[in-house]
Every structure is written in C-alpha cells, then in structure tokens.
Amino acid sequence: MQYRRFGQTNLHLSVFSLGAMRYLADSKNAYQTIEKAFSLGINHIETARGYGKSEEYIGEAIKTGLSVPRSQFYLMTKISPTPDAETMGQQINESLQRLNTDYVDCLGIHGINTAEHLEWVKNKNGCMQAVQEAVKDGKVRHVGFSTHAPLDVLLAAINTDLFTFVNLHYYYFFQRNLPAIELAAQKDMGIFIISPADKGGRLYTPPDKLRELCQPLTPLEMNYRFLLSDSRITTLSVGPANPAELIEPLKVADSVGELTPAEINVFHRLEQEQNTVLGTDKCSQCFACLPCPENINIPEALRLRNLAVAYDMEDFSKYRYGMFENAGHWFPGMKANRCTECGDCLPRCPENLAIPDLLKDTHERLQGNAGRRLWG
Template sequence: MKKRSLGNTGLEISLLGFGGFHLIEIPADRAADLLNTYLDHGGNYLETAASYGDGESEKKIGEIVKKRRDEIILASKTGVRDAGGAMEEIDRSLKNLQTDHLDIIFMHGVGDKADLESILAPGGSLEAAKKAKEMGKVKHIGITGHGQPDVLIEALKTGEFEVMMTHFNYFDNFNFPRLEKKLLPLVRERNIGTLCMKPLADGFLWQNVEDAFRYVFSLPIDAVVTGMNSREMLEMDLNLAAEFEPMTAEEKEELFKNAEELGDYICRQCADCSVSRKFGENIKGVFRMEGYYDRQMYDGRPRNPADYALRDRLRFWFGDKKLAEERYQKLEIKAADLLKKAAEFKACKYGLDVKNKLEIVDYKLGESEIMQ
C-alpha cells in the first residue's frame, strides 16, 4: 500500500488507516481477521480511543498488537481534560492494547476555546501527555476535532501538537469550508501530520463510496482513517487505496456538480456567486451559517423513513448549533434581508432555489416560527 510521511514525526503511514470504533460492533474473532488482513495488505495505522466501548475496541486491537507490534503505528485518544485523569487513561490504554508505548496519543474531540484552554492549562491533559512522552509511553502528541475548525486552527498555532485529525469529505467541504481553505494550508505550512476521518461524512455518502474516497485521497493529507466492520467493506477500501489516482480539477468540479448528496440544495460556496454580484458574499455567509447549524441537511423535502432518519441523526452531529445561532445574529445582512432582494437574483449555476433556501434558513436561524 502507498505510504506518506506523517508530517515531521518521522513516521511513514499507509494511505488507508484502520479506525477502531466499529470494532465494538463485531465479535473478537471477526475483528482479529479484519485487522490481520489489513496489516497483511500493507496497512500499518491502527487507531482507537479509550472511550470506544469503554476499552473494548482497545482490547480487541490489543490481541493483534501483542503479536505484530513492530508493524504498526498505534494511536489512541483521551477525552479526559485533567492531567491525573489523562495519565490514568493513557496507562489503561497501554494495558488494553498490550504494549508499552503509543505512537500517538490524541487529545480527543476538542470542541471550543474553553475546552482547548483546559487542555493547555497547568494541570491539563497536555501536561500528562508530555510527561508520558518523557517516560517513553507516548511518542507523539496529537489533537482531534469535529465541525467548524476554528478551535483546531487556534490549537495548531500553539506548536504543541505534532498530528491533527479531523473530518474531510466532499459534503462537509461546503458546510465547513475553512477545513480546506484555512486548516489544510496551515498544517501543510507547519508540516503537521494530517489525518482525515469521516471520508463518508458519517455514512451519509454511502451511495458514492468510490468518489468519496478518491476525493479525500486526493487532498494534501497523509492518510485517510476509516472504520471497517466487515470483510466486504475492508476489501473495497483496500482496493480503492491500491487503485487510487488523484482527481483532476475538472473531475472535482464534475463531482461537485453531479453528486446527489449535494444536489440542488447545498451551497457550493463559489468564489464568484452566480446569483448576485452585489449580495453574493452575504448569500454565502448566510448559507455558511446553515452549514454550521445542521450541515444543510434539513431542506423541507419529503423523504423515505430511512433517509429521513439518517439525516435527522447526522444534522446536529457536531454540536455547532449554538455557534451558528450566535454567529448568524452577528451577520450584517441576514436571510430575511436577502429575501427582500430575491427578485433581483440570477439563477444559481448549481440549480439552487435561492429564495426557498433563504426561507428555510430564516426558519432555522431567523425569526420565522414556521417554514414558509
């Protein structure tokens, strides 16, 4: 399998990484078969977290680690924010994983500025990670985050983290455009190890797996980490990694134009808005807040029960609703204001019904109490 340098860590990581969350869904013997098959095909990155099944994922991976440790870049995560608790969790992870060291320990799921401050403060979990590194229990320190990436950007500017993981995919690229426009350039500039999670947008892109993986493999990242809980899924992902050819700019634009998950509702955040030269930036700003709010998943359209349930489960997955509401109120021009200008708007080149979409945003974030 193709390998890339993991930032400045000195580690060479396989293009496809194995995420351990979904191992809690299957028996230990099936988990062992999948992990061994992955390693046999040249994969070398296994990642889990202390919280996955309260250690169950780590224990299943540990049965493989004890036999094949030298072949593996091994990572786990801690969500504890104080030094004492984080050290206890690191020690428990080492025991569960049957090893004397982790290649990477992640400060997991850093959600906002207050969360980051608690990690960085004296007596915070970063203090434990540094001590564990001095003791040889940990080789490198990383950080993970979800949703709007401002806190990750702030964290990486501190110089404290060698590896960063967050979600990249062609759907959330338009809900959280700073992921690719601001965060990726920063990690590349500083040579920070960069890992992609959620290439299928938490399963939302399940009908377009090949394009979804090819898209993220084509980004300037070091590896794509995904959960695999069946032989069929593992073999598909291994094949996609083995056969990967980078997307051209023309192929990306074709994907953005035709992907059914984007359809005629998701704002593509075009550099030059085709709807209005005067109000284009305002339109994009309003729709960007909708992306933060619920990933633009509620669009007022009837759907079958399975599709509705998936969208309803994922729309607030990253917990950025309050952030969206606060930032929306600070916008100088909101959806209600733009609706008064809608008669002047031109057609969106992606077919969005901008007036209808503004009405929905006003319902989500404005003063409208019912959807018009």
C-alpha cells in the first residue's frame, strides 16, 4: 500500500480509502471489513451520516476494539449542508456519538450540489458557523466537501477557500471535472475520488468487449491506473460489501507511478475504438448544448450513449440513465424522451450533431427500471 499527503491537511492517507456505503449487512460484517482493510494497509475510513447505519456500525467496531488504535487511523464522515448553524451543530454531535469518538479527522459537507447549497455554506450565519465551532472545540480537525455538482458550482465551492479537501467524481470515462482537479491541486487541497469502480463504469462486471480492449489490464485496473498515475490525486474510494471484495481492487495499491507504454496503448486503443464506432455521432462533452429548455442533461445522456455504443457498457449506462428524474440534485436532469425537438441546442453544437435524434436513440437504448441513490 502506498500513501500520499492529503493536501494541506498534511494527513498521509492510503491511496485507497475504505468507503462505508455498502458493508452494512450488520455490525459483525462491518467489523470484519474494517479489520481486513487495516491488514491490507488502508488507514482511512470514509462514511456519511446518510449511509444507513454505517456510522453506528463503525462506532460499534471502535467500541469493541480494533487492531489499530483510534489515534493511528483517519476517519471521515460527511453531513449535508444546512441553511442554519443549529441543525449542523446537532448533527455533528450526533455523528460523533454514533461513531463513538471524540473527533473526526475530516468532516465533509456532503453534497454541495447546487448554487443554493453553496449559498448556505457561504452564509456566515449558516452551517459553517457550527462547523468552525466544532473545529475550535477539537471535534473536527479538517473540513472539506463532497459534490455531485455541475462544474461551475464545483469550481465556485473550491474558490471559497473554506475547505482543505474535496471528494468528487473523476474517472477515465468521465473527465469533465479535470479543471476542478487542477484548481484543487493549485490550492493544495486533498483530492478524494468517489466510487471509481461503480460510478466509474461498474468496472467490476465489465462487458466482454471492454475487457478485451483493456488487455493486458482489467477494466478496473485501467481506471485505477488512470487515477493513481496522477500524483495530484490522494486517494480512491473502495466500497466493499464484505472483506473478500477488498482483495481485487487492492492488487494495484502499489502501482502509483507514471503510465507504462503498455498502459498508454490501452488508452489509445479505447479512444480509437470510440472514434471508429461512434464516428460522426460521437459527443465530445463540450457542454455547449446547454441549457436545455426541457432541462435534459444532454451531455450526460449522450455520454452514456457513447459508452453503450462504443464499449457495450449498456448495463452501466442503463443503471445511470435510470437515475434521471429519480435522484433529485444528486443526479439532475430529465430523461431524453422529454426532448420536444425545439432545436435550441443544434446551432450551439460545434460538432453539428443531430442531438434530438441522438436523444431519441439514447432513450430507446437505455430506458429501463427507474433508479435511485442507495441512500436518499
């Protein structure tokens, strides 16, 4: 296991962090998963107030007694932004009680996803007042935020200079947030990548075509190497449902150097395949088509189409497409069948894509069961 400095926090975190969204079957499973993570070199546990009973299970493990003392591992929890300080203060205290600890190393404001959330944070009498009091009282050591926001909101949140770290989405198959990586690094913020195996493409169950294109790597290794070869990134979330699911991801926990020629060839092959298969229907994700009068997230819908058509990633694309209209500000936008063919987007597209036709095709390919976030 390799370790990296988490920006200006000066914590040295393992390059994989134990995300606590999924090992929630019971407290015994949580304890065993934490112990396995420690044995493999992970020193950072990341959870959230909204992750079911995760905080309670971690607290029970701490109370029972872990093989690593509390002072020798790092703990992050996340709490959603509130418009007032009192609510945030109560929730911080509740989380500490659930976690059976006097302090958390990192507190993330969970889901600064909209301009309104950002205004709550910037309001001097809002939730950050309680957060700053908790820092003064020693209950919180470092403050950051997590986000599923559009890039402009994400960059604005980083530019508040209120935070020492950021948890965000960024993967080989989703590079929209690269400017946020660059800005956070300039400000010496710790950078935590959310769910690269799942949100990065459900790469633990890849289609045969993607598996073949990534040889000699697996698709999961491909994405991990894409991220870990970037020294600006501190740590990647791994979210096992049980101890055994830690084994495969952590095989690359020491592979943090520059990309090798063989790995670079994999990325060239992936890019070439997408260009060849999609041809003039490829959406390059410039976002010039927005805003859409019907509030369709055109770039994201077409990104999912890109992946389904180019790499046979239909399962992942259907899974994410099903989140539209069902996950609120965590995954905003209407489904592609809401398109009225008004044509507003057409003159803005530098690639002259037939966007209404592509949206229709996207919906026909990807419509399925409605999705939702694991924790609402």
